[in-house]
Amino acid sequence: MTPMLESADAAPARISRLSARLRPRGTPPMWLVVALTCAGQFLVVLDVSVVNVALPSMRTGLGLGEQGLQWVVNAYAIAFAGFMLLGGRAGDLYGRKRMFLVGLGLFTLASAAGGLAQDDWQLLVARAVQGLGAAVLAPSTLTILTASVPEGAARARAIGTWTAVGAGGGAAGGLVGGLLVETLSWRWVLLINVPVGAVVLCAAAYFLTEGRAGDGRRLDLPGALLVTAGLGTLAYGISQTEAAGWTAPATLLPLLAGLVLLGAFLAVEARTASPLMPLGLLRVRSVSSANVSMFLCGSAMFCMWFFMTLYVQNVLGYTPLEAGLALVPSSLAVILGSKLAPRLMRPVGPRNVAALGTLVAVAGFAWQSTMTADGSYATAILFPGILMMLGAGLAATPLASLATSGTAPEEAGLVSGLVNTSRTMGGSLGLAVLSTLAASESAGSASPQALTEGYALAFRVGTVVLAAGVVLMWVWLPRRAVPLP
Numbered sequence: 001m002t003p004m005l006e007s008a009d010a011a012p013a014r015i016s017r018l019s020a021r022l023r024p025r026g027t028p029p030m031w032l033v034v035a036l037t038c039a040g041q042f043l044v045v046l047d048v049s050v051v052n053v054a055l056p057s058m059r060t061g062l063g064l065g066e067q068g069l070q071w072v073v074n075a076y077a078i079a080f081a082g083f084m085l086l087g088g089r090a091g092d093l094y095g096r097k098r099m100f101l102v103g104l105g106l107f108t109l110a111s112a113a114g115g116l117a118q119d120d121w122q123l124l125v126a127r128a129v130q131g132l133g134a135a136v137l138a139p140s141t142l143t144i145l146t147a148s149v150p151e152g153a154a155r156a157r158a159i160g161t162w163t164a165v166g167a168g169g170g171a172a173g174g175l176v177g178g179l180l181v182e183t184l185s186w187r188w189v190l191l192i193n194v195p196v197g198a199v200v201l202c203a204a205a206y207f208l209t210e211g212r213a214g215d216g217r218r219l220d221l222p223g224a225l226l227v228t229a230g231l232g233t234l235a236y237g238i239s240q241t242e243a244a245g246w247t248a249p250a251t252l253l254p255l256l257a258g259l260v261l262l263g264a265f266l267a268v269e270a271r272t273a274s275p276l277m278p279l280g281l282l283r284v285r286s287v288s289s290a291n292v293s294m295f296l297c298g299s300a301m302f303c304m305w306f307f308m309t310l311y312v313q314n315v316l317g318y319t320p321l322e323a324g325l326a327l328v329p330s331s332l333a334v335i336l337g338s339k340l341a342p343r344l345m346r347p348v349g350p351r352n353v354a355a356l357g358t359l360v361a362v363a364g365f366a367w368q369s370t371m372t373a374d375g376s377y378a379t380a381i382l383f384p385g386i387l388m389m390l391g392a393g394l395a396a397t398p399l400a401s402l403a404t405s406g407t408a409p410e411e412a413g414l415v416s417g418l419v420n421t422s423r424t425m426g427g428s429l430g431l432a433v434l435s436t437l438a439a440s441e442s443a444g445s446a447s448p449q450a451l452t453e454g455y456a457l458a459f460r461v462g463t464v465v466l467a468a469g470v471v472l473m474w475v476w477l478p479r480r481a482v483p484l485p
Helices: 003-022 030-049 052-062 066-082 084-094 096-115 120-148 153-183 193-207 221-244 249-271 279-283 285-315 320-326 328-348 350-368 377-404 409-442 448-476
Strands: none
Touching: 030 066, 030 096, 030 120, 030 153, 030 193, 052 066, 052 120, 052 153, 052 285, 052 320, 066 084, 066 120, 066 221, 066 409, 084 096, 084 120, 084 221, 084 409, 096 120, 096 193, 120 153, 120 377, 120 409, 153 285, 153 320, 153 328, 153 377, 221 249, 221 409, 249 279, 279 285, 285 320, 285 350, 285 377, 285 409, 285 448, 320 328, 320 377, 328 350, 328 377, 350 377, 350 448, 377 409, 409 448
16 A cells, blocks of 8 residues: 555544544433534535625636636535545445544635635635535534434434524525625635634534444445546536537537446446445435435525525625525525424325425426516515525425435445435536526626526526426325335
8 A cells, every 4th residue: 555545544543543532431412413413514515505695706806707606616516416425435434423524624624725715726626625525524414413313203303403404504605605705705705614614523523423334345436536527527518508509519528428437437336346336225216216306406406596696696786795684584494494394294294295395496486587687675585585495495304314214224324425416416417507508598698687587597497397306206206214124
């Protein structure tokens, strides 16, 4: 083994030994485990959305173009989604607490680098490394949570809290980002992660106990690289359609390359002894149907914050802080939906709650697609935003519950990573497609009317995607969560 590889392997071990010496005796209370895992998830999801309101300021400060702005979001999302299966499997094999600490440490350091970036490429690289850290951290949050809370009503409530906090992180991004940009600068939307991440890191090292279910198998690094490269290349090809069109070589070549890489990933997974993504797992109905539903929902709902913050600033003329405040009711709605979902799942069933939530979101997206360049706050932002995010909160908890039910304990981290991958990769590819459609509709014009037409088209397409998701959920999702073997 090379010295570099030895050093990479030794670092997590040193962190684990240090945390073992610091850890108090006894099992930590369940509420503390829930609080720490939710704090990690909050940071991960917050950084998907917090930069949205800062994009205009980033463009001015670093000279980013339209594609550069899109990749500030996508560099994080693609690395996040592409390496999350690897992060989930690493938690299963090498310890979930250890991966929690490693992921959070990497995420915090990359946040500092992004906040201090002096050129656009430095910011994009830092965002990609942030996504890598998040990919290691996020699966551990859900796996530690589900391993600590017994299956049943208590776990449904815990997952509901985890979903609500995660959704709150995405929703609060607009307000937090607006406040930081308005009072300090765009750099603080990244630098704020440093003190918060350090506090959570110290608390997790002290209080969390180690847990793993794996057997020491090797990680499938070739599979992780292939799926990440494939998804990233595919997203890049979609983004090229705005400037070059769908039939240009600059578009077709990366699209074909992305599909080839994803095909190679499936071939590797079918043959390797320790696959990153055991293809047989997809034959479990609850896993496959819930993840496809997550992908479709994420492809539309992830984009809501992106287009809403651009609409209120570029068209309606809100300041960054005003834009964040305008979306506070939507933030509260997604938290409310996430907390209501576990209560509805018991009498109604997770499938029906997921379909109902997505229907509510469909109504919100359809309403939002009627936006105008001179829209009022109530009808152009408030009520459609509440419907969209209330529906998102209602749908997310039952889908996560279904996806993680009925799988063996040694696959828990992998399935948790797959849940986050489906949602985030759906959002990343959805953003690439919808941004391209919006830009094509506005035909390069920066006038309020042209921009509004582009944003409205994005919401119309999102409405169709979510409506298809409702049908898929009703037909494919199991009625009830599958008990663990």
